[in-house]
Amino acid sequence: xxxxxxxPSGYDRLPTDYQVCATRPDCPVRGQCLRASAYDTVxxxxxxxxxxxxxxxxxxxxxxxxFATNMPMxxxxxxxxxxxxxxxxxxxxxxxxxxxxxxxxxxxxxxxKARYITIEEQAYIRSLxxxxxxxxxxxRYDEMHAIYDTESPIVRTINT
Numbered sequence: 001x002x003x004x005x006x007x008p009s010g011y012d013r014l015p016t017d018y019q020v021c022a023t024r025p026d027c028p029v030r031g032q033c034l035r036a037s038a039y040d041t042v043x044x045x046x047x048x049x050x051x052x053x054x055x056x057x058x059x060x061x062x063x064x065x066x067f068a069t070n071m072p073m074x075x076x077x078x079x080x081x082x083x084x085x086x087x088x089x090x091x092x093x094x095x096x097x098x099x100x101x102x103x104x105x106x107x108x109x110x111x112x113k114a115r116y117i118t119i120e121e122q123a124y125i126r127s128l129x130x131x132x133x134x135x136x137x138x139x140r141y142d143e144m145h146a147i148y149d150t151e152s153p154i155v156r157t158i159n160t
Contacts, residue, residue, distance in 0.1 A: 014038055014148060019066065021053045029063035034070040034148055073149045076117035078142025079110055082125075090132045097128055113142060 020039035021027075030036045035053060042050060053066045083091040099107045101124060109115040117125070126136040 017051050019051045019053050021066065022055050024055060024059065027059045027063060028061055029067055032070055033063065034068040035066060037070045068149070070148070072146035073119055075119070075145050075147050076122055076141035076143070077145055078113040079117070080113075080142055081140055085138065086134060090134060094128055094132060098125070116145070116147070117141065 018038060019035060020042060021030075021033060021035035022039055024030060024036070027033070027036070039050070039052070053064075057064050057066070083095060086094070102110060102121075106115060110117055122141075125139060129136045129139060
């Protein structure tokens with residue numbers, strides 16, 4: 001069973017058009033903001049063009065409306081062995097409920113590693129296992145990836 005974890009080095013996996021935040025020393029959450037950290041990185045690399053958040057947007061005690069945490073989120077990838085070690089009836093029931101929850105197309109994309117499983121979706125799978133009387137610690141995803149949650153459609157779909 002493969003349970004590889006990938007943690008991005010620096011901010012190389014951010015989209016090229018990701019809006020960064022230029023130096024704003026008055027921002028109280030600058031140290032925790034992905035946009036500010038990304039700016040520091042791309043500025044050092046000498047990028048020719050940047051998409052920058054308007055520096056005139058006011059900062060409050062909690063930052064601004066463009067705040068994005070610089071803590072990567074753990075996304076699961078692949079469920080090829082999720083149901084393998086479960087009792088037959090429980091496995092069939094869980095599979096039906098997963099298809100009902102995700103839809104047939106998304107279930108297939110998740111199973112074949114073409115789509116990430118978000119944290120909220122992982123919580124749903126845990127609750128589904130608990131509802132069936134199965135220890136949620138038995139859940140095994142094919143891979144786990146630490147990814148910056150820049151925008152949901154970007155992290156939910158794997159571009160190949």
